[in-house]
Amino acid sequence: MSKFDVVEASNAQKHYCNENNAPHFAPQSGRCWNCGSNIYEAKQKVMAKGTEYEREVTTGITVEEASNSLVTGCPHCNRSYCD
Numbered sequence: 001m002s003k004f005d006v007v008e009a010s011n012a013q014k015h016y017c018n019e020n021n022a023p024h025f026a027p028q029s030g031r032c033w034n035c036g037s038n039i040y041e042a043k044q045k046v047m048a049k050g051t052e053y054e055r056e057v058t059t060g061i062t063v064e065e066a067s068n069s070l071v072t073g074c075p076h077c078n079r080s081y082c083d
Contacts, residue, residue: 002062006030009040012066025081026071035077040066043076 017024042060059075073080
């Protein structure tokens with residue numbers, strides 16, 4: 001199971017950026033300036049509501065994802081932080 005932890009994931013992204021000499025696009029607090037959700041928290045969403053393809057998905061950035069990849073946008077509202 002993926003681990004969601006705001007403090008650990010935020011620190012992991014900062015470390016990833018420093019180690020890879022990459023720009024830190026993610027908000028320092030984790031709070032998306034567009035939708036107000038914390039990018040490092042799990043959030044349940046219903047996709048394709050009312051269709052035969054309707055399903056529930058979990059969005060958010062796990063500690064593992066923040067440790068291994070550059071965050072360039074919000075996983076909840078899909079707003080880019082680097083445009």
